[in-house]
Amino acid sequence: MTEFKPPLEDMNFLLANVFGVEKLWQDIPALNEAIDVDTANAILEEGGKLASSLIAPLNRSGDEEGAIFDDGIVTTPKGFKAAFDEFAEGGWSGLCGDPEFGGMGMPKMLGVLFDEMMYAANTSFTLYSTLTAGACLALNAHGSESLKSDYLPHLYSGRWSASMCLTEPHSGTDLGLIKTKAIPNNEGSFDITGTKIFITGGEHDLNENIIHLVLAKLPDAAPGARGISLFLVPKINVENDELTTPNNVSCGSIEHKMGIKASSTCVMNFDESKGYLIGEAGKGLACMFTMMNYERLSIGIQGIGCGEMAYQGASEYAKERLQSKGIGELRDTTKEADPIIVHGDVRRMLLTTRANNEGSRAFALYIAKQLDIAKFSDNEIDKTKARSLIALLTPVAKAFFTDLGLESTILSQQVFGGHGYIREWGMEQLVRDARIAQIYEGTNGIQALDLIGRKVVANKGDDFSIFSNEIKSYISTFKTGDLADNKRLQSMFNHLEQSITSLDKLTALMLSRGQDGNEINGNAVDYLNAFGYASYAYMWCMTSISAVEAQFSSDNPYLENKLLIAEFFFARLLPKQQTYTLAIESGVESMMAMPNDMF
Ligand SMILES: Cc1cc2nc3c(=O)[nH]c(=O)nc-3n(C[C@H](O)[C@H](O)[C@H](O)COP(=O)(O)OP(=O)(O)OC[C@H]3O[C@@H](n4cnc5c(N)ncnc54)[C@H](O)[C@@H]3O)c2cc1C
Numbered sequence: 040m041t042e043f044k045p046p047l048e049d050m051n052f053l054l055a056n057v058f059g060v061e062k063l064w065q066d067i068p069a070l071n072e073a074i075d076v077d078t079a080n081a082i083l084e085e086g087g088k089l090a091s092s093l094i095a096p097l098n099r100s101g102d103e104e105g106a107i108f109d110d111g112i113v114t115t116p117k118g119f120k121a122a123f124d125e126f127a128e129g130g131w132s133g134l135c136g137d138p139e140f141g142g143m144g145m146p147k148m149l150g151v152l153f154d155e156m157m158y159a160a161n162t163s164f165t166l167y168s169t170l171t172a173g174a175c176l177a178l179n180a181h182g183s184e185s186l187k188s189d190y191l192p193h194l195y196s197g198r199w200s201a202s203m204c205l206t207e208p209h210s211g212t213d214l215g216l217i218k219t220k221a222i223p224n225n226e227g228s229f230d231i232t233g234t235k236i237f238i239t240g241g242e243h244d245l246n247e248n249i250i251h252l253v254l255a256k257l258p259d260a261a262p263g264a265r266g267i268s269l270f271l272v273p274k275i276n277v278e279n280d281e282l283t284t285p286n287n288v289s290c291g292s293i294e295h296k297m298g299i300k301a302s303s304t305c306v307m308n309f310d311e312s313k314g315y316l317i318g319e320a321g322k323g324l325a326c327m328f329t330m331m332n333y334e335r336l337s338i339g340i341q342g343i344g345c346g347e348m349a350y351q352g353a354s355e356y357a358k359e360r361l362q363s364k365g366i367g368e369l370r371d372t373t374k375e376a377d378p379i380i381v382h383g384d385v386r387r388m389l390l391t392t393r394a395n396n397e398g399s400r401a402f403a404l405y406i407a408k409q410l411d412i413a414k415f416s417d418n419e420i421d422k423t424k425a426r427s428l429i430a431l432l433t434p435v436a437k438a439f440f441t442d443l444g445l446e447s448t449i450l451s452q453q454v455f456g457g458h459g460y461i462r463e464w465g466m467e468q469l470v471r472d473a474r475i476a477q478i479y480e481g482t483n484g485i486q487a488l489d490l491i492g493r494k495v496v497a498n499k500g501d502d503f504s505i506f507s508n509e510i511k512s513y514i515s516t517f518k519t520g521d522l523a524d525n526k527r528l529q530s531m532f533n534h535l536e537q538s539i540t541s542l543d544k545l546t547a548l549m550l551s552r553g554q555d556g557n558e559i560n561g562n563a564v565d566y567l568n569a570f571g572y573a574s575y576a577y578m579w580c581m582t583s584i585s586a587v588e589a590q591f592s593s594d595n596p597y598l599e600n601k602l603l604i605a606e607f608f609f610a611r612l613l614p615k616q617q618t619y620t621l622a623i624e625s626g627v628e629s630m631m632a633m634p635n636d637m638f
Contacts, residue, residue, distance in 0.1 A: 496559065
């Protein structure tokens, strides 16, 4: 089985060269004080060591053992607790947390890269900590000062962890249907009663307390989503910084599932458990969206991590496995068979995976950069633009990263032939672990509806125009810049120009069909895919310019390698955008024609 190698060279290149963080961080006073490039590199190196030497070795055993439920108690696989303690002692739980409450205050651009390495090493393990980080964000943004000071320091320190309790048996996508009740009590808090299902990390043995963020309805709540409020419900009550009595929160069972077997997926029962309102009554869904948006990007990164790990295994295997003779120059006449890496189809699979992973990594950093500007910048114009881009691009990231992540794990498994299907090489676990990311945190279909419905049509394309205009102005800058004569870059920028022109037209078409619910619903996923490929064309142009610039002073083969992957993307993957576009242009009549009872 392949050992995980943190892709630090690519990460450092993206940070320093493509996204120019030295200048970016110096220009934002709050970040200038917090971080510089050397510190960022050192943190990533340490994070990479932690992921590869402490967390990755627990991945296979964690999958085989799984989380175990016995009479309300959930035990994580052997080694998880000790590794979590070490993870917490290193301060990793609070990497991007607010320093006022004990977090390390690092930029999200570092956070996404660290998360990717953790997901690559061990997705199940990582889910316990990323849920906590998302809960901290929601609590910090919407909680009262006393809730923040009582809970955040223990969550950032890793002493406690958190869960996100939305889903109920009859209420998944449509959270307006939830039945969990919150009744005001005479202590100024609320009694929370109800059952939540599918709760990741709802119960486990990694921490002494678990803080649940629970959606519930007050007695006089408005119907539907407008009546939802958000509550903080500790597993064990807390007074004066001490744990006191159990809070009537119990785990009824855990799910037996396809993948992420070491992550506990719990049925959680709340029986008049004491809860504290976060934010305003009736605004719970909006508050929860702070956590959900964070988790959506995080789950997207699960896709990248699984894809990266899969590529590492497949590329190594393809260089060693000898089957069939290559063609032409790639044939070694002295041998009976060549390594499978010489075969066009194997190269197609490996390059698709590599381009998926590296395009996604760049796009994750692009969004993280917007999150950092929105949080740390003192320039209101920049912040407003960044917020628009975050709103627009978060659903794209969640769905596209995880769709490509699964594609990458399956292609990498395919490179192994039959050996990919058996347990020994670890590839089938990656496929199983990557699959859930398309489903939870709002299915990818729902992400696509969020993109086209709420983020494009509802604001008449304003946020889309911000992104599209940025790309068009980037193309103009290239055409008048020092590298305008570079033939390789010219070709890539021509592709980018066609791609964004096509997406502009497609968006105008969707806006013109905005009143037709079936056109929106039936085309949403194809629109998101077309959007995703166009966004990656932008990422690959940014990456390629930086690679060409770096080649003036360095002959590092990594740079030429980067350009070759970019060229593969433009030649072989970007054309998929046109397939999705053509499908949308044909309309949804064929989709809606068949009566329900004929399915
Ligand atoms: C392993 C695991 C971990 C999870 N962790 C958590 C957690 O920590 N906290 C939590 O609260 N939940 C969690 N969930 C729940 C998860 O977020 C939901 O399963 C998911 O959001 C989908 O809800 P559902 O399963 O009820 O599907 P449904 O809502 O019943 O949807 C079924 C299908 O219909 C589609 N659909 C529904 N409505 C529409 C529409 N309007 N237009 C088009 N298509 C539609 C969906 O996309 C989907 O394909 C977890 C689930 C799993 C399996």
